[in-house]
Amino acid sequence: MFNPAPSRLAQPAILPDFDRPFGLPAFNSVAEAIAAYDGDDAIYVLYPKTIESAAQTFLSGFPGQSVYAVKANPHPAVLKILWSAGMRGFDVASIREIDLVRTTCPDAELYLMHPVKSRRTIRHAYQVGVRHFAFDSMAELGKILVETQDATDLHLHLRLALPAGGSASMPLEGKYGADYDDAIELLRAARPVAAKLGVCFHVGSQCMDPADYIRALPYVHGLLEIAEVQIESLDIGGGFPVAYPGLEPAPTQDYFDRIAKGLKIFGFEYLEIIGEPGRALCGEGGSTLTRVELRKGQDLYLNEGSYGSLFDAAQCAWKYPVKLHRTDEAAKEMEAFRFFGPTCDSMDTMAGPFHLPADTGEGDWIEICHLGAYGQALATRFNGFQSETTVAVLG
Numbered sequence: 585m586f587n588p589a590p591s592r593l594a595q596p597a598i599l600p601d602f603d604r605p606f607g608l609p610a611f612n613s614v615a616e617a618i619a620a621y622d623g624d625d626a627i628y629v630l631y632p633k634t635i636e637s638a639a640q641t642f643l644s645g646f647p648g649q650s651v652y653a654v655k656a657n658p659h660p661a662v663l664k665i666l667w668s669a670g671m672r673g674f675d676v677a678s679i680r681e682i683d684l685v686r687t688t689c690p691d692a693e694l695y696l697m698h699p700v701k702s703r704r705t706i707r708h709a710y711q712v713g714v715r716h717f718a719f720d721s722m723a724e725l726g727k728i729l730v731e732t733q734d735a736t737d738l739h740l741h742l743r744l745a746l747p748a749g750g751s752a753s754m755p756l757e758g759k760y761g762a763d764y765d766d767a768i769e770l771l772r773a774a775r776p777v778a779a780k781l782g783v784c785f786h787v788g789s790q791c792m793d794p795a796d797y798i799r800a801l802p803y804v805h806g807l808l809e810i811a812e813v814q815i816e817s818l819d820i821g822g823g824f825p826v827a828y829p830g831l832e833p834a835p836t837q838d839y840f841d842r843i844a845k846g847l848k849i850f851g852f853e854y855l856e857i858i859g860e861p862g863r864a865l866c867g868e869g870g871s872t873l874t875r876v877e878l879r880k881g882q883d884l885y886l887n888e889g890s891y892g893s894l895f896d897a898a899q900c901a902w903k904y905p906v907k908l909h910r911t912d913e914a915a916k917e918m919e920a921f922r923f924f925g926p927t928c929d930s931m932d933t934m935a936g937p938f939h940l941p942a943d944t945g946e947g948d949w950i951e952i953c954h955l956g957a958y959g960q961a962l963a964t965r966f967n968g969f970q971s972e973t974t975v976a977v978l979g
């Protein structure tokens with residue numbers, strides 16, 4: 585039976601073969617990229633300088649080692665940009681992410697921080713040099729030990745469930761993490777078999793209050809005292825926010841300062857401190873260029889939607905910053921619009937409101953900004969709508 589690969593269904597994008605920094609076609613401006621594009625799909629844009637600068641913020645300010653959470657944007661160009669900026673640690677969750685990072689940045693240190701892994705994943709990870717493994721149950725600890733053949737060089741990270749509450753726009757509570765009693769038992773069980781032992785937690789993504797990180801520290805401190813177990817590392821996870829309209833966070837340095845102070849207060853500053861930022865490293869360094877196919881009143885029907893990179897714009901009603909790109913002059917007055925994606929599903933609706941020039945209409949390109957994290961990474965091929973075009977804008 586002839587079963588064409590779904591990717592062949594996409595309209596080809598014709599882009600000039602310019603210099604390809606980080607393996608991408610590169611342009612000086614979004615306008616240049618649009619002018620060069622002859623496809624029918626959305627275009628994903630990466631801004632290497634913005635990603636580099638976010639990496640520098642973490643590398644110079646975070647009070648410990650920063651490890652990039654690859655899930656936020658696994659595009660090989662993002663990995664290369666971060667590597668060239670000096671990022672050396674990468675948090676991975678699956679065999680595909682492991683192999684992707686190994687191929688793209690062969691000397692990277694990999695942290696397999698998913699608390700539930702298949703046995704094949706554990707075996708493969710260990711074979712390709714992964715030594716950091718997360719767990720949150722006795723059964724998972726057992727799997728790690730069996731599948732690494734009782735390796736004596738493991739850095740084991742116990743994932744803790746934090747007490748409920750917090751300011752994250754995307755809480756990650758309730759799925760992973762050992763509760764208080766289990767954590768005590770697990771720390772005691774893991775101590776004799778770990779070359780290094782640590783605890784890790786995640787305050788939830790897009791954490792709006794730096795105090796959430798600090799609130800976790802007395803909890804960890806109390807737990808370790810009761811367990812009477814020494815650890816070597818403390819991984820405070822990801823969750824560092826980026827700016828979206830209506831969700832403007834404190835400067836990242838405020839988070840670092842508060843965390844450094846908290847670590848000192850609880851005597852953790854001598855531990856190996858790890859952070860796993862995803863969103864904060866690539867969120868502002870990427871956008872989606874989408875074309876208006878039809879306007880009906882204040883509704884714009886786009887070639888990109890919630891089954892593409894706009895999942896959070898639909899499901900969480902996030903209002904990403906938007907910009908109109910067109911060669912002719914646009915109306916000065918701004919109006920509020922709602923977006924519809926191209927698929928048949930009525931959930932493919934982004935309520936916004938998104939403010940754009942009043943005469944926005946068919947053929948216009950809209951840049952939906954700050955979509956570098958959990959945008960392209962979540963895109964599906966539903967209904968044959970997908971984009972295979974990622975460009976770098978260097979300006």
Ligand SMILES: Cc1ncc(COP(=O)(O)O)c(C=O)c1O
Nearest residue numbers: 653789822823824860861862863
């Ligand atoms: C284990 C782990 N680390 C890091 C991250 C990255 O979080 P963020 O993108 O909010 O920084 C996540 C996100 O879900 C995660 O589950």
